[in-house]
Each structure stands twice: as C-alpha cells, then as structure tokens.
Amino acid sequence: MADSGLPSGWEVRHSNSKNLPYYFCAATKESRWEPPAETDTEKLKLYMAQHHTPAARADVSGQGEGKIRCSHLLVKHRDSRRPSSWREAEITRSKEEAIEILKGHEARIQSGEVTLGDLAISESDCSSARKKGDLGFFGPGEMQKEFEDAAFALQPGQVSGITETASGVHLIQRIQ
Known part of the structure; x- marks a missing residue:
C-alpha cells in the first residue's frame, strides 16, 4: 500500500x-x-x-462493474448517528416522527405530485440534497448495509419503501 x-x-x-x-x-x-x-x-x-x-x-x-447509482431523501431523528444537518443544527424529532414525515414525502412521490430528487433539494437532511439527493455510483460494501440491501433490490427508476439506517430514515431511488 x-x-x-x-x-x-x-x-x-x-x-x-x-x-x-x-x-x-x-x-x-x-x-x-x-x-x-x-x-x-x-x-x-x-x-x-x-x-x-x-x-x-x-x-x-464512474459506472464500474457491479455499481449502481441512486438518489435518496434522508430524514434524521434524535437517535441518528449525527443528529444535525444543513437544515437543522440540532435535530430533536423522534424516529417515529421522522418516519411520519417520510411517509408524507412518499405519498407525494407516489402520486406523481413531485419527484424524489425535487423533494430532496429542500427536505433531505443529507448534504447530497443540493444534487437532488444523487449519491453517484457505488458498489457493494460502500454504503451502510440496510441502505445497500434496499438500493440493490431496486430496478432503475424504482423508489424503495422507508429504509432505516444509523443515519436516519430514507427513501431511495435507483437511477442506474
């Protein structure tokens, strides 16, 4: 090395x-x-x-062997690994409240009212929000296991259900 x-x-x-x-x-x-x-x-x-x-x-x-590309919308809660974000210096909501917020976002996405990427810009607690939640290409072993399992189970264009990780709760959309 x-x-x-x-x-x-x-x-x-x-x-x-x-x-x-x-x-x-x-x-x-x-x-x-x-x-x-x-x-x-x-x-x-x-x-x-x-x-x-x-x-x-x-x-x-770049898009390498076995890599996929996803966007996500993250809602953190007080028990998240880092309970702060670009949107809020100190996040105090419960995990249950975060899930309820994400369910509302999920309903808006499913209805076609808004895309995950457009919603991520203003509502995601991840710094990827400014890129419409785009995390770029990643392969096995590069993301938290729960996130990775949900992401790799998706087909391009599909949006996951609510996925919990140490970072918070996510909706994930596979791009490629």
Missing part, C-alpha cells in the same frame, strides 16, 4: 455525497475533511495526486 503520509491508523476515504476525499481513523471512528496533525503533507500531496484525482478515481467514481 502506498505511503499516504498520514499518521498511523488514518486513511483516506471518499465521500459519496460530496464526491471528495476525507480522512478517517478506524480506531477512533473519527472522520474529518482536513488532514490530522502530524501528517507529512509532502507525502500526502503525492499520494492524493496518484490516488484521488478524477483521473485516478475514474474506475471508482
């Missing part, structure tokens, strides 16, 4: 929602956008140029 210049235990991962690299420490489960202290920035620059430029990631971020 190439030397990234990161301190021991840290690795570079790629955010599907922001389509950007970030830094993750498996031991502490800490993730951050900025490199951790004690990073060898010269080694990191070389590593990032070799492994995390658009050209280097073409096989990972």
Whole structure:
C-alpha cells in the first residue's frame, strides 16, 4: 500500500455525497475533511495526486462493474448517528416522527405530485440534497448495509419503501 503520509491508523476515504476525499481513523471512528496533525503533507500531496484525482478515481467514481447509482431523501431523528444537518443544527424529532414525515414525502412521490430528487433539494437532511439527493455510483460494501440491501433490490427508476439506517430514515431511488 502506498505511503499516504498520514499518521498511523488514518486513511483516506471518499465521500459519496460530496464526491471528495476525507480522512478517517478506524480506531477512533473519527472522520474529518482536513488532514490530522502530524501528517507529512509532502507525502500526502503525492499520494492524493496518484490516488484521488478524477483521473485516478475514474474506475471508482464512474459506472464500474457491479455499481449502481441512486438518489435518496434522508430524514434524521434524535437517535441518528449525527443528529444535525444543513437544515437543522440540532435535530430533536423522534424516529417515529421522522418516519411520519417520510411517509408524507412518499405519498407525494407516489402520486406523481413531485419527484424524489425535487423533494430532496429542500427536505433531505443529507448534504447530497443540493444534487437532488444523487449519491453517484457505488458498489457493494460502500454504503451502510440496510441502505445497500434496499438500493440493490431496486430496478432503475424504482423508489424503495422507508429504509432505516444509523443515519436516519430514507427513501431511495435507483437511477442506474
């Protein structure tokens, strides 16, 4: 494995929602956008140029073997992994309230009143909202298991039922 210049235990991962690299420490489960202290920035620059430029990631971020593309609408609740979002600094609703909100969104989508993507722009608690909930292409092992199981069960164009993950409750639409 190439030397990234990161301190021991840290690795570079790629955010599907922001389509950007970030830094993750498996031991502490800490993730951050900025490199951790004690990073060898010269080694990191070389590593990032070799492994995390658009050209280097073409096989990972494009439609590769076994990858699908989905959009989603996320409603977080107070027991979510991170109970805050771009919409609300502190999310205090219960999981049951989040599910009721999502049921209302689901009914509007099913009736044809609005698309999941158009609704995600204003109603999703995920930062992918600005991209109509589009998470880009992903393959097995790249998303939370419950999300992945629901997403891979869909045919292109289909919208899932309510799917619960540690992040909150989702409606998922398979794009490709």
